[in-house]
Amino acid sequence: MxxxxxxxxxxxxxxxxxxxxxxxxxxxxxxxxxxxxxxxxxxxxxxxxxxxxxxxxxxxxxxxxxxxxxxxxxxxxxxxxxxxxxxxxxxxxxxxxxxxxxxxxxxxxxxxxxxxxxxxxxxxxxxxxxQDDKGLLDPKNHREMLDEFGGLHRLRADVATAWTTKRTAAKALSVAEQRLAAMREEEDFLRHAVAELTKLAPEPGEEAELDAKRRLMQAAEKMREDLAQAIAALGVNGAEGAMSDASRWLDGVVEHAEGRLELPMAALERALVELGEAQAGIASFAERLEFDPSELEMAEERLFALRGLARKHNVLADDLAGLAETLGDRLAALDGGEAEIAGLMRARDAANATYAEAAEKLTAARATAALKLDKAMGAELAPLKMDRAVFETRRDEAPAGPDGTDTITFTVATNPGAPSGPLNRIASGGELSRFLLALKVCLTSxxxxxxxxxxxxxxxxxxxxxxxxxxxxxxxxxxxxxxxxxxxxxxxxxxxxxxxxxxxxxxxxxxxxxxxxSDAERVDEVARMVAGDTITEAARDAARELLKR
Structure with a gap:
């Protein structure tokens, strides 16, 4: 206030x-x-x-x-x-x-x-x-006014929520359909690529491992010759035999050396142990170089296959496994697309049904509120000396939207038998004032x-x-x-x-x-409004009568 x-x-x-x-x-x-x-x-x-x-x-x-x-x-x-x-x-x-x-x-x-x-x-x-500053004459505002009059806030909110759900469901379906259409355009590629990758079954790090294995096998023949010579040089006819002979010779004199040969003898024993470990390691590596010649051919073929597929898809060989998973997921989405579309269609249909039901309830409530408003307007117009005028809240179909499926227009007929029409086109100045006042009284109740x-x-x-x-x-x-x-x-x-x-x-x-x-000043002001600039006693008497009511 x-x-x-x-x-x-x-x-x-x-x-x-x-x-x-x-x-x-x-x-x-x-x-x-x-x-x-x-x-x-x-x-x-x-x-x-x-x-x-x-x-x-x-x-x-x-x-x-x-x-x-x-x-x-x-x-x-x-x-x-x-x-x-x-x-x-x-x-x-x-x-x-x-x-x-x-x-x-x-x-x-x-x-x-x-x-x-x-x-x-x-x-x-x-x-x-x-001049209708608040838009009572504008039909664009009549629907909201009627809803306010009828207390239809909850029903309007239900319709708005259902409309949002309906739009969201329709959009989700459209996006899924477009995505499925795009995937179908590359279906042949996906199926071929996934089959090719699945058959090859690449693993991360496999390229480096194969490359090292191939180089090792390629150098194996020369390495085996060198390893054989190394084993011979370290064996009984080589270093091992010489060191064993030296150990036996020292055993014959150690007792007369009064302890002076203990450290050299210990060192010689350690050397024999280290020599044995060296021989074992060399022999083990030499055994690894024993392979079927077809293994080299198989390794080279797989390495070339990995690198060729990587070039084909423009990725690193180590990324082929991830690519296989990605393309597999896309193919699975394509294969499951029809089921997804069917589910989204059901969701869309359910959302449409929910919206239609909410809109129908709002329409029915608006029809009830319109009758109530028309009756209230009739009661207001009679005291305003317009008891022969007819006010009607007209409802027409409208495209579906967040506010429902109705357009609302306030219309009047000023005399019996006269055609009805919008307030601002039918009513004269004085009539319009009274119509708007009556409408305001009803809407602000x-x-x-x-x-x-x-x-x-x-x-x-x-x-x-x-x-x-x-x-x-x-x-x-x-x-x-x-x-x-x-x-x-x-x-x-x-x-x-x-x-x-x-x-x-x-x-x-x-x-x-x-x-x-003050009370006395009101008498003179009302008298002025009755008589004009010259206030007569008769005008004051008339003013007093008006103020007594």
């Missing part, structure tokens, strides 16, 4: 402080007195896009501060939390503008963007007039914490009709807050709180001011 509005240096307002109240707040005044400037200033602090030249001539900057009370659970609290702003029961909006058009805004002393202000504005204030502003919505009506409009506005304000800019004395007289907007010229400068009116 809007509590205070402080305006400084905006157009013809130098300083203005207003303390609004719950209920019906009425603002009256001569045409051009500044009522629109007041609304422009409120729209400015709420982030609405409007005229740019708002700063008063000669002022350094213009400033507007608006204070709101937020009851528990007010939607603005969620907006504040999402924006990371302090969320309390008091909300203070402040925005300044320079003559150059630079704008800066704060919410509870925190710097914010215009987007945050507009998000708060959507749940704080609703401005409405014959049960809403709390929203300040509604009606800018001359009573234009074009008078007498008993204006009185009926005022009474509907007063009823709408019960338990909430409504601000009405009006030229109708019948509407002004029904206000719980009354302000007069006036313009004055001081030292050649025009200023606009807004004054709260």
């Amino acid at each position: 809007l509590r205070h509005l402080d305006i400084r240096d905006m157009l013809i307002i130098d300083r203005l402080e207003l303390a609004f109240q719950p209920g019906l707040n009425v603002l009256t005044g001569e045409t051009g007195a500044g009522k629109s400037i007041l609304l422009d200033s409120l729209g400015f602090v709420l982030g609405w896009r409007g005229r740019a030249d708002l700063v008063r001539t000669g002022a350094v900057q213009g400033e507007v501060v608006a204070e709101f009370d937020l009851p528990d659970g007010h939607p603005a609290l969620a907006v504040l939390q999402e924006a990371g702003l302090p969320a309390t029961d008091e909300l203070i909006l402040r925005r300044i503008n320079t003559p150059e058009g630079r704008k800066t805004a704060w919410v509870n002393d925190r710097r914010v963007s215009g987007e945050v202000l507009r998000a708060l504005s959507d749940v704080l204030v609703e401005l409405h007039g014959q 049960g809403q709390t914490g929203l300040t509604m502003i009606f800018d001359e919505i009573d234009r074009g009506v008078g007498g008993a009709t204006a009185d009926a409009v005022g009474r509907r506005l007063a009823a709408l304000a019960e338990g909430g807050q409504v601000l009405v800019v009006t030229h109708s004395p019948q509407v002004a007289a029904l206000g719980a709180h009354h302000w007069r907007v006036a313009k004055s010229v001081e030292k050649g400068v025009t200023f606009s001011r807004v004054d709260p009116l």
Whole structure:
């Protein structure tokens, strides 16, 4: 609820402080007195896009501060939390503008963007007039309005979720089908390559091992000759025999050497042991060089096969095993593609069925809500002297989407037998005001914490009709807050709180001011609205009668 509005240096307002109240707040005044400037200033602090030249001539900057009370659970609290702003029961909006058009805004002393202000504005204030600022006349908004009226949030959410699931399932199927089609284009290659790799069965490190084995076998014949000579040189006819002879010769003299030969004898024994190990190692290696000549041919053939297949697939020979696994997986995916497609088709069909069921439930609920709204509008139009008019919520088929399969249009027929059509094409100015007021009363039933502003919505009506409009506005304000800019004395007289907007010229400068009116001042203001510039006693009597209601 809007509590205070402080305006400084905006157009013809130098300083203005207003303390609004719950209920019906009425603002009256001569045409051009500044009522629109007041609304422009409120729209400015709420982030609405409007005229740019708002700063008063000669002022350094213009400033507007608006204070709101937020009851528990007010939607603005969620907006504040999402924006990371302090969320309390008091909300203070402040925005300044320079003559150059630079704008800066704060919410509870925190710097914010215009987007945050507009998000708060959507749940704080609703401005409405014959120009339909909130889109009541735009059929694009009627579906959401009907859903709000019918409390269909859960059903809408179910449809939106089902639509997302439906789209996701369709996309998954499309991607799988495209992937399968691409794999089918290389099916011959995959089958041939996998068969070739499977037959060869390459292993990591196999190339290096085969290459070493081949080189060893290629050098084996010459190596065997050298090894035989080495074995002979180390054997009994060579080093081993000579060392054994030397050992026997030393045994014959060691007892007369008085210990001087112990170390040489020990060294000789160790040498014989080392010589034996050398002979054994050489003999073992020589045995490895004994192989079937066909082994070399087989090793060379496999090595050439590995290297040829690696060149064919443009990979290293050691990577052939990994390639075989990758191509095998792709072939398995190809072979299992039909089963995958079948499963995705079932998922798509299930998602389509779920969406269709959710959309049908929403359509049925909308039909029920439409009848309820039409009945409520009929009850609202009668007191507004439009009991012969017919309001109808029309539902037509629409392409499936996240909001269902319906288009909703609010239509009217102003007289029996007359064709129905969209509000803004059928109704005249005065009729349109009353239709929109009735629609607003129906659509906002049960809403709390929203300040509604009606800018001359009573234009074009008078007498008993204006009185009926005022009474509907007063009823709408019960338990909430409504601000009405009006030229109708019948509407002004029904206000719980009354302000007069006036313009004055001081030292050649025009200023606009807004004054709260006492009971006596209200009589004169309503009398002015009845009689014009010259207020007669008869006009005052008429004003007193209006204010008694």
